[in-house]
Amino acid sequence: MGPREPDAVDIAESASRGAQRESETPRRSLWRGVRAVLVVAVLAVLISAFVARMYAIPSGSMEQTLHGCPGCDNDRVLVDKLTYRFSDPAPGDVIVFALPTTWTNPELEQTPAPTGPVGAGLARLGALLGIQAVGETDMIKRVIAVGGQTVACCDVRNRVTVDGRPLDEPYVYYAPEFGPSRQIPFEPVRVPEGQLWVMGDSRNNSVDSRAPGDGPVLLADVKGKARLIVLPLGRFGGIGTAQN
Numbered sequence: 001m002g003p004r005e006p007d008a009v010d011i012a013e014s015a016s017r018g019a020q021r022e023s024e025t026p027r028r029s030l031w032r033g034v035r036a037v038l039v040v041a042v043l044a045v046l047i048s049a050f051v052a053r054m055y056a057i058p059s060g061s062m063e064q065t066l067h068g069c070p071g072c073d074n075d076r077v078l079v080d081k082l083t084y085r086f087s088d089p090a091p092g093d094v095i096v097f098a099l100p101t102t103w104t105n106p107e108l109e110q111t112p113a114p115t116g117p118v119g120a121g122l123a124r125l126g127a128l129l130g131i132q133a134v135g136e137t138d139m140i141k142r143v144i145a146v147g148g149q150t151v152a153c154c155d156v157r158n159r160v161t162v163d164g165r166p167l168d169e170p171y172v173y174y175a176p177e178f179g180p181s182r183q184i185p186f187e188p189v190r191v192p193e194g195q196l197w198v199m200g201d202s203r204n205n206s207v208d209s210r211a212p213g214d215g216p217v218l219l220a221d222v223k224g225k226a227r228l229i230v231l232p233l234g235r236f237g238g239i240g241t242a243q244n
Contacts, residue, residue, distance in 0.1 A: 053079050054230060055096055055138065061200035061207065062140060064173045065094070065239065066229070076231040077140070077239065079224040088219060089143045089196055091162065092241035094226040097198070099137040103207075103214045140226060141198035141208050142171070147219075151197045152188040153210075160199075171201045171240065178204040186210055194219050 057068030057075045067075045079096050089095050145151040145162045152161050159166035160183065174181035183203050191197045195216035200206025209216055229235045 053081060053224070055079055055140065055226075057140060060175065060205055061202050062094070062142070063175060063202040063205070065142075065171050065201045066140070066226075067235070073232045075229050075235060077226045078228040078230050080227045081224040083225050084222055089146065089222060089225065090241075091143050091145060091149075093143045094140065094239050094241065095143055095196075095198070096138050096140050096223045096226060097217050098221045098223065099139050100214070100217055100221060103211070138223060141200050141206070141217075143196050144199050144209075145191050145197040147191050147193035147195055149197075150188050150190045153186050154183050158182055173202050175202055175205045178202075180204070184210060189215075191216050196222070 054076050057066045057077065060067075060069035060072075063069060066077065067073065144160060144167070149162050150164075153159075155161055155166050157166065160169065161167065181204070189197065195218055197209045197216050199208045199210065208214065226239050229237055229239060
């Protein structure tokens with residue numbers, strides 16, 4: 001039997017199936033888009049938690065290595081969260097760490113955390129993108145000495161010493177508006193094992209291990225190593241660790 005011409009019923013059924021496919025296509029496209037967004041969000045959270053994260057520099061205590069002063073285009077830095085799973089921070093490293101509970105810190109102005117699911121969600125998204133989250137208290141400083149070393153300030157040339165040897169610190173900066181270009185002296189301190197002595201590069205504008213009642217930072221509080229200035233693009237580049 002040869003092919004037959006489609007009758008009215010066939011044509012109606014074909015049109016109905018076509019209309020159904022057309023109505024389902026936008027829904028499938030929307031669902032695919034939602035799934036893609038969810039996958040990206042999950043990957044962003046996992047990467048931020050275990051691999052790397054962007055941080056905004058909230059203060060001028062690391063000038064001029066990192067910009068974070070009022071009126072500046074605050075740097076966004078990429079922080080490597082893997083390296084210190086396999087090794088400890090070394091002198092000269094620029095690190096991000098949780099604010100120790102024993103520290104008093106006037107560098108960060110704390111504002112109330114956002115309320116409600118929308119506000120909290122936007123704050124979390126901002127943190128993932130390197131916008132300082134409201135209420136966040138992570139700090140960024142340079143490691144000067146590690147557990148077992150003795151740090152002091154200063155020698156006759158105004159240099160910090162570690163185990164009696166003066167450090168070469170080309171990154172040190174003295175902001176003119178914060179007083180003389182001299183470091184505040186402090187007596188020798190032997191850093192306990194499992195802790196780090198940290199200081200800001202802007203030596204007369206940094207609240208750090210030197211401050212009364214502060215002292216060293218626990219290794220357990222370290223979140224990662226600052227590797228790269230990502231934004232603004234004009235400052236894109238690596239973060240130096242020069243020290244001897």
